[in-house]
Amino acid sequence: MPNTVLIGAPIDEGQRRPGCVMGPTAYRVAGLAQAIGDLGHGVEDWGDMVLPAVQAVSCPNPAVHHLAELLAWTEILADKVDDALSQGGLPIVLGGDHALALGSVSGAARFAARQDRPLFLLWLDAHSDFHTPLTTQSGNLHGTPVAYIAGRAGFEAFPPFPKPIPAERICLYGIRSVDPAEHAALLKHDIAINDMRVLDERGIVAPLREFLDMVRAAGGMLHVSLDVDFLDPSIAPAVGTTVPGGTTFREAHLVMELLHESALVTSLDLVELNPFLDERGRTAKLMVELVGSLMGRKVFDRPTRSF
Ligand SMILES: NC(=[NH2+])NCCC[C@H](N)C(=O)O
Numbered sequence: 001m002p003n004t005v006l007i008g009a010p011i012d013e014g015q016r017r018p019g020c021v022m023g024p025t026a027y028r029v030a031g032l033a034q035a036i037g038d039l040g041h042g043v044e045d046w047g048d049m050v051l052p053a054v055q056a057v058s059c060p061n062p063a064v065h066h067l068a069e070l071l072a073w074t075e076i077l078a079d080k081v082d083d084a085l086s087q088g089g090l091p092i093v094l095g096g097d098h099a100l101a102l103g104s105v106s107g108a109a110r111f112a113a114r115q116d117r118p119l120f121l122l123w124l125d126a127h128s129d130f131h132t133p134l135t136t137q138s139g140n141l142h143g144t145p146v147a148y149i150a151g152r153a154g155f156e157a158f159p160p161f162p163k164p165i166p167a168e169r170i171c172l173y174g175i176r177s178v179d180p181a182e183h184a185a186l187l188k189h190d191i192a193i194n195d196m197r198v199l200d201e202r203g204i205v206a207p208l209r210e211f212l213d214m215v216r217a218a219g220g221m222l223h224v225s226l227d228v229d230f231l232d233p234s235i236a237p238a239v240g241t242t243v244p245g246g247t248t249f250r251e252a253h254l255v256m257e258l259l260h261e262s263a264l265v266t267s268l269d270l271v272e273l274n275p276f277l278d279e280r281g282r283t284a285k286l287m288v289e290l291v292g293s294l295m296g297r298k299v300f301d302r303p304t305r306s307f
């Protein structure tokens with residue numbers, strides 16, 4: 001197992017509710033490095049990234065805000081993730097809102113292209129995040145990364161995405177909130193939507209196994225982007241865009257356990273944690289536990305607490 005590299009990305013410009021900027025600190029306070037280290041993996045914490053000075057840029061869609069900041073984050077985060085992978089590490093990007101995936105997946109894609117390996121994307125989220133800066137009505141760019149990654153037009157202000165990921169290598173999982181413009185575009189691009197209806201009917205395991213089998217058969221790299229709102233709000237309240245009907249505690253752990261067993265994950269985002277909305281750190285702790293399962297923790301490793 002490669003060394004895990006923690007990259008703090010205190011980004012909250014992709015949406016409007018303040019608080020995600022505290023995400024990286026909350027993960028550290030909740031003991032992320034220790035949880036990974038306890039499983040016998042090496043951990044390096046590269047600290048928090050800092051946004052450089054930016055120049056204003058305009059966008060034809062007046063709703064869009066903080067475009068300049070997100071262009072800058074995209075560039076520096078792509079470099080960091082590429083660096084971590086180039087050093088043989090497994091980057092875990094501590095968000096920060098989901099706009100950070102514009103950069104983290106760019107970095108992974110650049111690295112994969114240099115290695116001549118196909119990159120696959122597993123998007124664990126309530127939302128499909130398939131808007132472009134031209135179609136978003138909220139103007140919140142955290143609703144756009146999948147469109148950028150898939151090579152949709154409308155991202156002319158951004159650096160061209162290194163090697164857009166073809167539809168069949170993108171797996172949207174846990175979806176239950178898609179805007180009409182996103183839905184039409186997803187159908188056009190032929191991107192499979194594993195929404196909660198599909199997962200209710202087929203179960204949480206089968207569609208994921210099928211996807212992982214494809215990754216393995218292609219000798220691919222796998223980037224996993226885990227949004228807090230993939231989880232049901234009853235177990236993970238610390239997120240600005242809650243949608244009822246999310247995955248349960250056991251379903252989410254099972255997804256992580258399957259990912260561990262596959263040994264295919266090469267990079268990971270933890271996004272949308274808003275510690276300001278949390279209840280005594282329970283969402284941050286749950287996210288840390290999920291990373292534990294992804295890194296090989298088993299149910300029977302859990303000590304019984306009697307206090
Ligand atoms: N990563 C997220 N939480 N995305 C929420 C996006 C919500 C909505 N579709 C929008 O574009 O505003």
Ligand SMILES: [Mn+2]
Binds near residue numbers: 129142
């Ligand atoms: Mn998201």
